[in-house]
Amino acid sequence: MSISTNQALRFARQYKLQWEPTQNAYVLLYPEGLVKLTESAGEILKRIDGNATAHDIISRLEASYPGADLQQDVLDFLEHAYDKGWITNA
C-alpha cells in the first residue's frame, strides 16, 4: 500500500518521536527498541502531527529549505516509514 499525499498522517500506536540531546538526534521509540534518525529523517518526521498530509509536509519543508527539490525524497522516506509501520493514516 502506498501513501496518499492528501491524507493526514500520524504515528502508529506505540511509536513516539523524541529529541535526544545526548545523541544529538531525533529518535523513534517503540517497545524495547529505538531508531536513531538521520537529520533529514528527523526533519520529516517531526512535521507529522496527525493533521499534516504528505503534501503539507513537503510544502513546509520546502519553505524551510528554499530552493531544494525535496518532493521525491520526502515521499520515498514517508513511504519507507509507512512500510515499516512507524506511521499510518490519521
Add this chain to the structure above:
Amino acid sequence: MTKAGSPMPDAPHFPPSADSAPGPLWVNAEITYKCPLHCVFCYNPLNYASTFDKELTTDQWLKALREARELGAVQLGISGGEPLMRDDIEVIIAEASKMGYYVNLLTSGIGLTEERIAAFKAGGLDQIQLSFQDSTKQLNDFLSSTKTFDLKLKVARLIKQYDYPMVLNVVLHRLNIDHIGQILQMAESMQADHVELANSQYYAWAFKNREYLMPSRGQLERAETVCNDFRERLGNKMKLYFVVPDYYSERPKACMNGWGSVFLNIAPDGMALPCHEARMLPGLTFPNVRDHDIRTIWQDSQAFNAYRGNSWMPEPCRSCDEKEKDFGGCRCQAFMLTGDATNADPVCNKSPHHSLITHQVALAQVLRAPDDDVRPLIIFRDDRNSRNLSQE
C-alpha cells in the same frame, strides 16, 4: 521471525553502541523480587529472597532513573518479581514518563485492577507485557503453582479496554510446548497483537529444572509447524515470535548486545548489573545505585568494564571473525557450564566445551515425556526454596 527472548527480555533492538557510550540506552528496573507466582523457569536469582529487606525506596529508584536518563537512557522496563507487588509503581511510571522514558511494564497481571491500570495510563505508561504460563487452566496453575488463569483473562480484557496493544508472553518448555496450538487459539481469542512464544533460557531456576524444561527436537519441530500455520492464517493481525532454546544453536546469542553496551539492570536491592544473571559471576564487585551514580557505575566500575569490548577474550573468540557479532555469547552461561566466564559460550560449536551443550540436547531427546511422576522433582521458585538454596 525468531529472536532471543523470554523469560529474559528480548535481545535489544538497538544498534550496538561504541565502547565509549556514555551510559545505557535501556534500563530494566527489577522493582521487587516478591511474586505471587512460583514459576519453575524463573530467571530471578536463586537467593532472591535475600533482597526482601533491602529494597530501594521510591526516591532511590527515581534518583537512579534520573541519572540514567541524563546519560541518554530512553527505554525503561519495570519488571520483577511481580512489579505490582509494590504500591509505588504508579509514581515511578508517572515520573519516569515525565523524564522522557518509554515505559514498559512486565507483569503476570496479578494485582492489576482497573483502578491501577487507569492510573498507569494517566501516568503515561506506554506498554504492558502480560505473561501466561500455558493455555490450559490446569497446567497454567501447576506451572505457576497458583490459581491465576481466570484472573489473567480478566486482565487481558482490561489491557484492551485501556487501549494498550495486547502483548502476550508465554514461556515454552517441555511441559507445555505440545499445547502451542491451544496457546495460540487463546491468544487469538484474546485479540493479542504480539505473541512471544519463547523457550525458557536455562538460568537460575530454569537451570535447576533444566532437564524437565528442555523440549526435544521433535517437540520443537511440531511447535514451529503450528506457529507457521497460524502466521499464514492470521497474517499481520497477530505478530508471532517463536524462539527455540539457544542450546539448539551452533552459534551463541549476542547476549545483551554486548556487556555494558546498551543494557543496565537494577536489582531490587539496588545492585547495578550488566544483565539479569550477572550477580552469579565470581570476581566482580557490582556497584549499588545507593552508593554510586549511574555515570560512575557505567563508565568507571570494574564490573561494567570487565567484559566490555573484546580485549578480554581468549581463544577461540579472540581470533574469531564473528566476535563483533555475538561478543562470544553469554558470560553467565560460559561460567555456569565451564566454570570460567571468559570462555566462549559453549553453545558455539567452536568452543572446546560444546559437548556440554550437545550432551544436554541428546538427553532431551531420550527423556520420556514428563508426567506426574517428575513433578515432585521440579523445584518451584518460592521463598522457602530460595532461602534453602542460598545456603548451598
